Amino acid sequence: MNATVNQLLDQHFELLTLERSTMDTYVRYADKHIRPFMGRTPIGSLDAGVFGSLYAELRRCRNHCDRSAYVEHRTERAHGCDTRCRPHVCSPLGASTIRQIHFVLSGALKRAVRWRWLATNPIAEAEPPPAPRPSPQPPSAQEAARILAETWKDPDWVCWSGWRWDLLPFGGSNGSWGGSARS
Ligand SMILES: [Zn+2]
Numbered sequence: 001m002n003a004t005v006n007q008l009l010d011q012h013f014e015l016l017t018l019e020r021s022t023m024d025t026y027v028r029y030a031d032k033h034i035r036p037f038m039g040r041t042p043i044g045s046l047d048a049g050v051f052g053s054l055y056a057e058l059r060r061c062r063n064h065c066d067r068s069a070y071v072e073h074r075t076e077r078a079h080g081c082d083t084r085c086r087p088h089v090c091s092p093l094g095a096s097t098i099r100q101i102h103f104v105l106s107g108a109l110k111r112a113v114r115w116r117w118l119a120t121n122p123i124a125e126a127e128p129p130p131a132p133r134p135s136p137q138p139p140s141a142q143e144a145a146r147i148l149a150e151t152w153k154d155p156d157w158v159c160w161s162g163w164r165w166d167l168l169p170f171g172g173s174n175g176s177w178g179g180s181a182r183s
């Protein structure tokens with residue numbers, strides 16, 4: 001069976017049962033980020049290297065520009081250019097989008113294995129794109145210091161923390177201060 005990636009995606013999308021909006025997103029991702037790069041490749045000749053270069057391209061430029069300078073216009077319709085039309089600067093596709101593209105491809109290829117179009121799944125050997133960094137981030141050292149400083153302004157917290165009132169000059173182990181501190 002020598003179907004191309006395009007043919008496999010067509011069949012795959014026809015059989016997918018997903019919410020309309022998710023489906024539209026996947027179809028859009030495939031049109032913009034998969035088909036132009038490997039659409040005409042026979043699925044039998046896919047290997048880990050092909051997926052590696054696809055993911056590298058997705059991390060290079062979300063618009064897949066040809067590296068020559070051009071202006072990103074604010075609209076595709078006829079318009080007078082203003083400050084919203086700027087020179088294109090390459091930025092990577094987000095990590096979570098790259099992962100979704102990976103899931104679209106691996107889902108389609110699993111189907112190809114089930115249909116015996118392929119003996120093994122070539123994407124199983126590809127290094128999956130890294131997971132997006134967890135969000136929200138744990139507090140940074142700076143934030144942690146600020147939280148601690150806020151806490152110290154709260155006298156109740158100072159008591160609970162086991163402040164040694166008896167070591168203060170006006171206290172003493174038998175002083176009233178020491179006795180009244182919650183310890
Ligand atoms: Zn413009």
Ligand SMILES: [Zn+2]
Pocket residue numbers: 060061062063064065066067088089090091
């Ligand atoms: Zn670019």
